[in-house]
Amino acid sequence: MSFVNGLKCRECGREYPIEPIYVCEFCFGPLEVVYDYSNIKKSLTRDKIQSRPQNLWRYRELLPLEKEVADAFHTGFTPLIKTDNLAKFLGIKELYIKDDTVVYPTLSFKDRVVAVALAKAKEFNFDTVACASTGNLAHSVSAHGAKAGFKRFIFIPASLEQSKIVASLVYEPNLIAVDGNYDEVNRLCSEVANKYRWAFVNINIRPFYAEGSKTQGHEIVEQLGWRTPDNVVVPCASGSLLTKIWKSFREMEKVGLIEGVKTKVFAAQATGCSPIVTAIKQKIDVIKPVKPDTVAKSLAIGNPADGFYAVQVVNESGGFGEDVSDDEIIDSMKLLARTEGIFAETAGGVTLAAAIKLIKQGYIKKESLTVLCITGNGLKTQEALDGCTVKPHYIKPNLAAFEETLKKIKLKDR
Numbered sequence: 001m002s003f004v005n006g007l008k009c010r011e012c013g014r015e016y017p018i019e020p021i022y023v024c025e026f027c028f029g030p031l032e033v034v035y036d037y038s039n040i041k042k043s044l045t046r047d048k049i050q051s052r053p054q055n056l057w058r059y060r061e062l063l064p065l066e067k068e069v070a071d072a073f074h075t076g077f078t079p080l081i082k083t084d085n086l087a088k089f090l091g092i093k094e095l096y097i098k099d100d101t102v103v104y105p106t107l108s109f110k111d112r113v114v115a116v117a118l119a120k121a122k123e124f125n126f127d128t129v130a131c132a133s134t135g136n137l138a139h140s141v142s143a144h145g146a147k148a149g150f151k152r153f154i155f156i157p158a159s160l161e162q163s164k165i166v167a168s169l170v171y172e173p174n175l176i177a178v179d180g181n182y183d184e185v186n187r188l189c190s191e192v193a194n195k196y197r198w199a200f201v202n203i204n205i206r207p208f209y210a211e212g213s214k215t216q217g218h219e220i221v222e223q224l225g226w227r228t229p230d231n232v233v234v235p236c237a238s239g240s241l242l243t244k245i246w247k248s249f250r251e252m253e254k255v256g257l258i259e260g261v262k263t264k265v266f267a268a269q270a271t272g273c274s275p276i277v278t279a280i281k282q283k284i285d286v287i288k289p290v291k292p293d294t295v296a297k298s299l300a301i302g303n304p305a306d307g308f309y310a311v312q313v314v315n316e317s318g319g320f321g322e323d324v325s326d327d328e329i330i331d332s333m334k335l336l337a338r339t340e341g342i343f344a345e346t347a348g349g350v351t352l353a354a355a356i357k358l359i360k361q362g363y364i365k366k367e368s369l370t371v372l373c374i375t376g377n378g379l380k381t382q383e384a385l386d387g388c389t390v391k392p393h394y395i396k397p398n399l400a401a402f403e404e405t406l407k408k409i410k411l412k413d414r
């Protein structure tokens with residue numbers, strides 16, 4: 001039932017069979033999955049998709065698997081929320097949140113990529129899965145790997161928030177906490193991947209893993225009633241998600257599910273780690289690596305693997321990029337919670353804060369339809385809000401004490 005043709009180098013176009021490989025032997029370009037679009041077009045319809053269970057496997061023809069996945073988690077199909085309060089606050093007509101704070105089972109969009117990566121690792125007959133992670137990927141590989149019965153090696157920077165470490169440890173993987181930043185962890189993992197026959201989801205099976213990100217785009221299109229938004233704002237770490245949302249729109253057009261994609265794609269990064277946005281603003285396509293320093297740890301990749309392609313997509317689509325300070329990130333996390341009741345992690349603060357700037361500058365028009373990709377849950381990064389939230393009212397357990405306090409609470413909040 002597979003519609004996969006093979007792998008193809010993004011640079012020189014050389015073709016490869018489906019194997020756990022990720023770079024071209026000749027030019028070292030990244031490999032990408034290519035599909036048999038004309039056959040998908042003959043077979044896949046809106047009705048067919050809509051008749052299937054509400055999870056990411058409903059788009060299986062556009063995913064790189066040979067067999068139907070029967071025993072995985074019901075990952076995906078998160079809500080697309082039309083905001084009223086937030087849209088009004090920002091003075092924009094139609095503003096939607098793609099709410100991946102509630103992806104099953106580990107509450108970040110990484111469950112999408114890992115679901116696909118581990119299904120593929122099974123097809124390749126690996127018994128061990130591994131990853132280099134800034135946190136969310138660690139949770140996801142730990143959890144999906146536990147259910148699928150893989151041995152798991154998880155590499156993280158030792159400086160990660162304590163709550164993020166616990167949320168991996170509970171699944172009992174082999175957790176390797178490395179004294180170094182993410183880029184150093186990643187370099188180490190490349191060496192490990194050369195030596196051991198493990199499925200490193202974001203290294204040797206990265207071409208398949210990355211395809212899972214497309215499902216966020218598929219869902220946005222279906223949930224908007226089979227059309228693409230005018231604008232989409234995407235947080236960038238490696239830049240992969242941004243490129244795959246674009247790929248998902250173009251593919252859906254190619255196989256006849258939609259027509260006339262005119263979406264502008266916008267990149268959002270923290271100022272303390274903004275190599276992709278910097279290249280966009282400077283109108284160059286060379287990514288200058290940086291040393292990350294930001295509260296948005298899940299986006300703290302200083303040397304982004306897909307940065308070059310992310311810049312290309314932004315330019316090709318007529319979008320732009322913005323970077324935001326740590327204070328702006330925290331303010332936006334609170335704004336989203338206060339207006340829409342959604343508690344996003346720091347990456348969500350990055351996306352919203354960048355969108356606010358893009359609206360102010362006129363890159364996002366007030367009359368247009370915009371989707372913000374909110375990619376992870378705030379319960380995972382509570383430390384980021386230490387000292388930044390409103391305070392509880394401490395009282396003795398009696399009515400008089402409560403009423404004394406009530407007097408101090410502003411009229412509008414009572």
Ligand SMILES: *Cc1c(COP(=O)(O)O)cnc(C)c1O
Pocket residue numbers: 108109110136137235236237238239240241242298299345347375376
């Ligand atoms: C990994 C991640 C991203 C983006 O990742 P890319 O490497 O750019 O695909 C965005 N948000 C969160 C919360 C993440 O964990």
